[in-house]
Amino acid sequence: MYNPPGMNAPVRKHIELMHGYTPGEQPTDVAVIKLNTNENPYPPSPRVLSAIGNITAEQLRRYPSPDARDFRRAAAAVHHVEPEMIMPTNGGDELLALVVRACAGENDRVAYLDPGYSLYPVLANMQAAKPIPVDYEISSQEWRVPKNLGDIDAAVLLIVNPNAPSGTLIDLATLEDIARRFSGLLLIDEAYVDFAPISAISLVARFPRLVLLRSMSKGYGLAGMRFGYGIAQAPLIAELYKIRDSYPCDVIAIAAATAAISDQAYAKAVWQKVIEQRQWMTGQLTALGFGVPESHSNFVLAQVPAGMDAALWYEQLKARRILVRYFNLPRLTDKLRITIGTPQQNEIFIQTMAELKTGMTPPD
Amino acid sequence: MYNPPGMNAPVRKHIELMHGYTPGEQPTDVAVIKLNTNENPYPPSPRVLSAIGNITAEQLRRYPSPDARDFRRAAAAVHHVEPEMIMPTNGGDELLALVVRACAGENDRVAYLDPGYSLYPVLANMQAAKPIPVDYEISSQEWRVPKNLGDIDAAVLLIVNPNAPSGTLIDLATLEDIARRFSGLLLIDEAYVDFAPISAISLVARFPRLVLLRSMSKGYGLAGMRFGYGIAQAPLIAELYKIRDSYPCDVIAIAAATAAISDQAYAKAVWQKVIEQRQWMTGQLTALGFGVPESHSNFVLAQVPAGMDAALWYEQLKARRILVRYFNLPRLTDKLRITIGTPQQNEIFIQTMAELKTGMTPPD
Numbered sequence: 001m002y003n004p005p006g007m008n009a010p011v012r013k014h015i016e017l018m019h020g021y022t023p024g025e026q027p028t029d030v031a032v033i034k035l036n037t038n039e040n041p042y043p044p045s046p047r048v049l050s051a052i053g054n055i056t057a058e059q060l061r062r063y064p065s066p067d068a069r070d071f072r073r074a075a076a077a078v079h080h081v082e083p084e085m086i087m088p089t090n091g092g093d094e095l096l097a098l099v100v101r102a103c104a105g106e107n108d109r110v111a112y113l114d115p116g117y118s119l120y121p122v123l124a125n126m127q128a129a130k131p132i133p134v135d136y137e138i139s140s141q142e143w144r145v146p147k148n149l150g151d152i153d154a155a156v157l158l159i160v161n162p163n164a165p166s167g168t169l170i171d172l173a174t175l176e177d178i179a180r181r182f183s184g185l186l187l188i189d190e191a192y193v194d195f196a197p198i199s200a201i202s203l204v205a206r207f208p209r210l211v212l213l214r215s216m217s218k219g220y221g222l223a224g225m226r227f228g229y230g231i232a233q234a235p236l237i238a239e240l241y242k243i244r245d246s247y248p249c250d251v252i253a254i255a256a257a258t259a260a261i262s263d264q265a266y267a268k269a270v271w272q273k274v275i276e277q278r279q280w281m282t283g284q285l286t287a288l289g290f291g292v293p294e295s296h297s298n299f300v301l302a303q304v305p306a307g308m309d310a311a312l313w314y315e316q317l318k319a320r321r322i323l324v325r326y327f328n329l330p331r332l333t334d335k336l337r338i339t340i341g342t343p344q345q346n347e348i349f350i351q352t353m354a355e356l357k358t359g360m361t362p363p364d
Numbered sequence: 365m366y367n368p369p370g371m372n373a374p375v376r377k378h379i380e381l382m383h384g385y386t387p388g389e390q391p392t393d394v395a396v397i398k399l400n401t402n403e404n405p406y407p408p409s410p411r412v413l414s415a416i417g418n419i420t421a422e423q424l425r426r427y428p429s430p431d432a433r434d435f436r437r438a439a440a441a442v443h444h445v446e447p448e449m450i451m452p453t454n455g456g457d458e459l460l461a462l463v464v465r466a467c468a469g470e471n472d473r474v475a476y477l478d479p480g481y482s483l484y485p486v487l488a489n490m491q492a493a494k495p496i497p498v499d500y501e502i503s504s505q506e507w508r509v510p511k512n513l514g515d516i517d518a519a520v521l522l523i524v525n526p527n528a529p530s531g532t533l534i535d536l537a538t539l540e541d542i543a544r545r546f547s548g549l550l551l552i553d554e555a556y557v558d559f560a561p562i563s564a565i566s567l568v569a570r571f572p573r574l575v576l577l578r579s580m581s582k583g584y585g586l587a588g589m590r591f592g593y594g595i596a597q598a599p600l601i602a603e604l605y606k607i608r609d610s611y612p613c614d615v616i617a618i619a620a621a622t623a624a625i626s627d628q629a630y631a632k633a634v635w636q637k638v639i640e641q642r643q644w645m646t647g648q649l650t651a652l653g654f655g656v657p658e659s660h661s662n663f664v665l666a667q668v669p670a671g672m673d674a675a676l677w678y679e680q681l682k683a684r685r686i687l688v689r690y691f692n693l694p695r696l697t698d699k700l701r702i703t704i705g706t707p708q709q710n711e712i713f714i715q716t717m718a719e720l721k722t723g724m725t726p727p728d
Contacts (some may be wrong), residue, residue: 010467010519010520010548010549010573010600011466011467011549011600011603011604012466012467012468012469015466015603015606015607016603018606019606020605020606020607021610023427023430023610023611024427026426026427026428026429026430030422034426037427039425039426039427040425042425043421043422043424043425044421044424044425048421048424049419049421049424052416052419052616053417055413055416057407057408057412057413057585058394058407059588060407060408060412060413060585060586060587060588060589060620061403061404061405061406061407061408061585061586061587061588062390062398062403062587062588063387063388063390063401063403063581063587063588064390064587064588064590065390066387066390090454090590090609090612090614091609091611093609093610093611094609097609101465101490102375102376102379103374103375103376104376105376105470105492106469106470119610126465126606126607128469155374156374184374185374185375209374217427221421221424221425222424222425223424223425223426223427223428224423224424224425224426224427224428224614224615224616225424225614225615225616226428226454226611226612226613226614227614236374236375239375239379239380240375241384242379242382242383242384242490243379243384243490245454245455245457245458245461246385246387246457246483247387247455247457247590248454248590249590250454250588250589250590250591250614250616250617251588251589252416252588252589252614252616252617252620253614253616253617256424256616
C-alpha cells in the first residue's frame, strides 16, 4: 500500500498502519483452469439469465426495494422462517463487516478459529478491535475445535463451517454447546454449507445472539452477482439494519438471486455433482501421497508429501495455467487449497499433479 | 425499530440506542407519479440494456473484477484523471460510509451543513462519533455557507453540492477556501453535479485530503443499479481501499455503469432536458406563490405560501397519487422537495398544485 512519510493522511492511525485483505487472483485469461477462489464450476440456474433478461429500463431508473423484498420472501420460504429473519446483503462479506461493526468497538475482542477465513482478522483490524485467533487442533486427517470454545471472552465469535480452508465440519452438538456458552454475538459462516450434510439453521430459533451467514456465490453459481444473506431472530436483524446502507442490493442482483434460490431442484443437482467430484479428487490426491482431511465443501485442502514444497507446486501449476490457492500463513505453508472444478478440469488437474510429482520426486 | 427491554442485544450500546436512516417511499404502484427520491425521469442510455444483455452465465459464475477495472478506466477517461484516482462503490452511500469509518472514531466530530443530506448524522451515529451540524444561513431566496467554515474543528466535513434538499450551489472560490483551511478529510458530495454548471474536480489535484463523490443514480438514470464512485488523489484512495469489501460492485453493475458513463452524448442531452424542466417548474411554483431558491439540481425545494401547511400539501398530493418529499426536520417543515419529472409528469403536478391551492385558499 502507498503510504509515503509525511503524507499526513486524514484516516485514522490504525487504518494507516493496517494492511487490507488480498482476494484471490482473478485472471482475465479464460483459458486458465481456475481452482483458486471456490467458485461453483457450474453456471447458475437458467432461470437466472431469464430473470436478468426481463429487467426493464424503468427498473434500472428507479431505486430498488430497500429490503430486497422478493428475495427475503423466497429465502424465507426455502428455509421455513419469517422474511423478517432474512437480511440480504451485497455479498456475504458485507454481512461479516456489518456484524463486526455492530458488535466490536476499539479494543474489543473478535475471536475466530484459526486457520479460517483470512478476512476475519482484517475486519477486526478495521475496527481497531483485537483479533483473537483460537487454534484448531490439527492432526494428519482431522481439524478439531478446542474444548469449551464457547467460554471465550469476546464481543464476537466468527466460525466458518464447513471450515475454509480445510473443508472440515464441526458437528451440530458442538455448535450448540458453543452457542449456549458464548456471551457475545456468534456468527456461523455457512458460505459453503450447501455442500455439507448439516446446517446450524435449527439453532436460530433458540439463540437470539446467533447469526447464520449464507452466500449465493458458491452453492448457486453467482459469485459475479455479490449476494449473501443473514438468518437470525428478527430483533437482531432489526439492529443490523440500522447500520447498513439504504439500498445494498441492486434490482438485477435481487432478481437474479431470487430466481436462483427459487430453483432448488437445479441447485441440489449441482451440489450432488460437486460432492461426487470432491470424493473423487480426495481419493486421487490421497493416492498421490497428499494428506487430505475429509472436506464437506467445494474445495479440498491438500498437504504436500513430506519434504516437498507447496509454494513450488503452486508455481509449477500456475506455469501450466492451473490456479490453486497457496496461503503464506502459519500451519498452511505446506498445503494447497484446491477448488472442485468440472470433471474435465479435475482430470486435467490430477493428471498435471501426477506429472509434476514425477518431476519433483528424485529417482530412487 | 424493535428494541424490547431486557433483550440483551449483543450490539454496541450506541447502536441499540440509535435510529437508522429512513429512505424515501418506494411504491410498488407504477401509476404513482413519483417525484420523491430524485431519480432521473429518463431511462439510462440504450447501451446499458445492451451491455446487460451481453452478460454470460460464465461471468455470473466467476467473481467480478475486484476494482471494477473497466469502469475505473472509463471514468478516468471522462474526468481526465488516472484510474488510480477513481474508487467505484456500491452506490454513493457506500463511499460516504467508508469515508466516515476511515476518519471518525468514537467521539470524533463529523461536521456537515444543515439542512443537507439527512444520512450524514446517521453515519456519524453509527460510529459513535459526534454529528456537528453547521447551519446554512437561509433567506427567502438564498442558502449561504457561514464564513470561515473551513476553520471548523472536525475529523470529517461533508458537503453536498449542489445541496440536497435545496438544490442551491456553493461557488468554487468558497469550496477552495474551505479545502485550504480545513484540517480533516473534506468530502464534497457531487451526487447532483451533472445538473449544475460547476464541479470541484479541478481542486482534487491540489488537495490531498479532498474526496469527491459521484453517483450513477441521478445523472445516468441508474438508481436501480447502485453504483457510485469517489475521485481523490491515489494515496487517499489506497487508504480507503483497505477498509472496503473485496468485491463491492457486481459484474453486471460494472458493465452497466461502464456503458452509461461511456455514452456522454446521451447523458448530456438528458441533463439539458432536466435543466429546462427545472426552470419551467421553478417559474410555475413561484407563480403559485411558493418560495423557490434557484436550484442547480434535478429537484426544487418549494416553501409553501405563508399560512399554509406543507404536510397537508404532501398528504393531499399523495391522495392524488403524486409523491413528493416532506421532511419533518428543523427549517424544512414549511417546504416540499419535488423531483423534476418528465414534462408530462411536471404538468400534471403543477395542474394538481393549482387545484389544491384553490381548495386550500379561503375565498376572499
